[in-house]
Amino acid sequence: MTMRVAIIGAGVSGLVSIKQCLEAGLEPVCFEALGHFGGQWHYTDPDPLTGEVVSSIYRSVVINTSRETMMMSDFPMDPKLYAIYPHNSRVQRYFESYVEFFKLQPHIHLNHRVRGAHPVGDGKWTVEVESGGQATVDTYDAVFVCTGHHSAPNMPDWQDVGEFEGELLHSHYYRDTVKFQGKDIAVVGVGNSGVDISAELSTCTKSTHLITRSGTWVWPRFLFGEPYESLGSRFMLQMMPRFLSIAATQWVLNYTLGTIPKELKPEHNLLAAHPTVRSDLIERVRTGTITPHRGAIKRFTKKGLELTSGEMVEPLDAVVAATGYTLNFPFLPKGIVQSDGDRDGKENWTNLYRLMVAPGHPGLYFIGLCQPLGALMPVSEMQARWATSVLKNEIPLPSPERMHEDIAAYQRDLKKVFVKSPRHTLEVEFFPYMDMLARDFGAHVTFGRFLSTFGVWQGVKTARAAYFGPPSAVQYRLFGKGRKEELARLVLQRLARKGDEEMSLEEMAEVERYRAGN
Numbered sequence: 001m002t003m004r005v006a007i008i009g010a011g012v013s014g015l016v017s018i019k020q021c022l023e024a025g026l027e028p029v030c031f032e033a034l035g036h037f038g039g040q041w042h043y044t045d046p047d048p049l050t051g052e053v054v055s056s057i058y059r060s061v062v063i064n065t066s067r068e069t070m071m072m073s074d075f076p077m078d079p080k081l082y083a084i085y086p087h088n089s090r091v092q093r094y095f096e097s098y099v100e101f102f103k104l105q106p107h108i109h110l111n112h113r114v115r116g117a118h119p120v121g122d123g124k125w126t127v128e129v130e131s132g133g134q135a136t137v138d139t140y141d142a143v144f145v146c147t148g149h150h151s152a153p154n155m156p157d158w159q160d161v162g163e164f165e166g167e168l169l170h171s172h173y174y175r176d177t178v179k180f181q182g183k184d185i186a187v188v189g190v191g192n193s194g195v196d197i198s199a200e201l202s203t204c205t206k207s208t209h210l211i212t213r214s215g216t217w218v219w220p221r222f223l224f225g226e227p228y229e230s231l232g233s234r235f236m237l238q239m240m241p242r243f244l245s246i247a248a249t250q251w252v253l254n255y256t257l258g259t260i261p262k263e264l265k266p267e268h269n270l271l272a273a274h275p276t277v278r279s280d281l282i283e284r285v286r287t288g289t290i291t292p293h294r295g296a297i298k299r300f301t302k303k304g305l306e307l308t309s310g311e312m313v314e315p316l317d318a319v320v321a322a323t324g325y326t327l328n329f330p331f332l333p334k335g336i337v338q339s340d341g342d343r344d345g346k347e348n349w350t351n352l353y354r355l356m357v358a359p360g361h362p363g364l365y366f367i368g369l370c371q372p373l374g375a376l377m378p379v380s381e382m383q384a385r386w387a388t389s390v391l392k393n394e395i396p397l398p399s400p401e402r403m404h405e406d407i408a409a410y411q412r413d414l415k416k417v418f419v420k421s422p423r424h425t426l427e428v429e430f431f432p433y434m435d436m437l438a439r440d441f442g443a444h445v446t447f448g449r450f451l452s453t454f455g456v457w458q459g460v461k462t463a464r465a466a467y468f469g470p471p472s473a474v475q476y477r478l479f480g481k482g483r484k485e486e487l488a489r490l491v492l493q494r495l496a497r498k499g500d501e502e503m504s505l506e507e508m509a510e511v512e513r514y515r516a517g518n
């Protein structure tokens with residue numbers, strides 16, 4: 001009997017899960033609460049009646065991970081069709097072509113909201129779904145939770161918020177500048193939402209204030225004319241000593257940006273916080289269109305707010321809290337995901353082995369519940385490859401006790417490397433995490449395999465591309481289970497040549513060759 005897998009959510013993690021289930025000979029049944037797939041990358045206007053929004057992205061969002069690093073390992077983004085950093089509508093277009101190419105649509109049930117998922121023994125789960133007012137319950141051999149972690153806004157419990165006569169909104173609800181033009185606005189938080197929104201607002205407001213309690217390093221999208229991620233090659237991150245790669249990267253950033261305004265300058269090192277990317281942020285501060293402030297919020301006043309430093313930020317018409325998101329799995333029994341130490345549920349610590357498996361709850365997998373230093377898409381794809389291999393009994397899972405030890409070790413390491421913050425509880429470094437999962441099904445990269453697979457000349461060329469080229473997941477299609485080695489070789493070598501070189505006819509022919517086999 002074919003195993004049936006309930007997939008909750010048809011965002012990017014749901015889509016790659018459907019595709020990997022199909023490839024593994026499993027039957028995916030994907031439930032999507034909304035009337036479209038694409039998750040966060042499907043921009044929506046607010047509901048005209050309720051003002052509610054579903055996606056957290058604003059109208060102008062341009063992705064901050066480059067084409068090379070965000071594309072799926074076996075579905076290249078052709079530079080002819082996609083900019084190096086595409087606008088959100090183009091990212092959604094890429095997902096649409098992915099769905100079309102891999103024939104995923106028949107497996108997606110739109111407007112189907114999962115109300116509950118419960119274990120029934122033997123690793124099986126019942127899933128209760130509501131659609132058009134009708135509830136149905138069915139049993140599945142496994143459940144993949146693909147609902148992400150950027151939907152439930154984290155709105156801090158600030159003092160005297162009720163006093164404030166202006167508007168306080170979370171960045172989740174921000175769409176565009178229209179209602180803020182000519183006004184005095186403060187944005188709180190310097191994650192990617194905070195810097196994007198403040199930079200955009202600063203083009204049309206009377207004043208734009210940017211408030212941060214920890215500061216941030218701000219990466220421009222391009223360094224020396226190349227995507228900033230080019231500095232994160234396998235060689236740089238894995239073969240150079242860590243202190244040296246941090247020092248070299250820090251030097252490049254300092255050289256490019258000059259002295260960081262003191263209000264923004266963090267105390268942590270470059271790789272100790274999730275990267276913030278915005279090319280014009282420092283320029284906006286230096287040209288006086290953004291006024292930065294350092295400090296936490298002490299209280300709100302009628303006209304604005306007071307920082308812990310005693311500084312008053314007034315007058316303000318609106319405050320945008322770009323303060324991130326919390327975990328939310330309303331359809332799961334309590335206690336499965338969040339770790340016991342996370343009493344108020346806002347610390348974002350999870351209890352998941354490899355960020356995917358809940359010890360003692362067989363059959364339940366989380367795909368995309370991680371925060372990579374790099375793009376999420378290929379990491380979700382790798383997780384789906386791994387989880388489907390586990391379901392096929394090709395990868396053994398350790399005992400729940402071993403899983404708990406592993407979770408504790410991961411969390412200890414995180415605390416050593418990253419600034420303590422609910423932002424840094426799901427962080428993974430691209431190559432170590434991808435290599436760890438790939439190794440379990442033989443898709444990892446070793447120098448010897450280049451030579452034995454491609455011969456000396458092509459082997460050395462491909463190895464050079466994999467070690468020194470951009471950190472692309474294409475290299476996980478060179479070897480092992482699920483390999484598409486000719487396509488991977490061609491794409492990797494093209495990416496390493498840099499620039500905007502379009503896909504070659506040979507590459508396209510390779511893509512078509514496996515479309516035919518689909």
Ligand SMILES: NC(=O)C1=CN([C@@H]2O[C@H](COP(=O)(O)OP(=O)(O)OC[C@H]3O[C@@H](n4cnc5c(N)ncnc54)[C@H](OP(=O)(O)O)[C@@H]3O)[C@@H](O)[C@H]2O)C=CC1
Pocket residue numbers: 061062063064065150156171188189190191192193194196212213214215274296297322323324325371421422423
């Ligand atoms: N262009 C793109 O591709 C974009 C991508 N994104 C992605 O979306 C995800 C979410 O990003 P984002 O919404 O920025 O959220 P983040 O969690 O990354 O950042 C939240 C920010 O809010 C601050 N903050 C949290 N709580 C408080 C508080 N009580 N008082 C003051 N400051 C507070 C944090 O500061 P501290 O560090 O001190 O905790 C941090 O600066 C990320 O993965 C990001 O990369 C977002 C926008 C654009």
Ligand SMILES: NCCS(=O)O
Pocket residue numbers: 063064065070374375376377
């Ligand atoms: N960091 C935002 C890009 S992502 O991979 O979704």
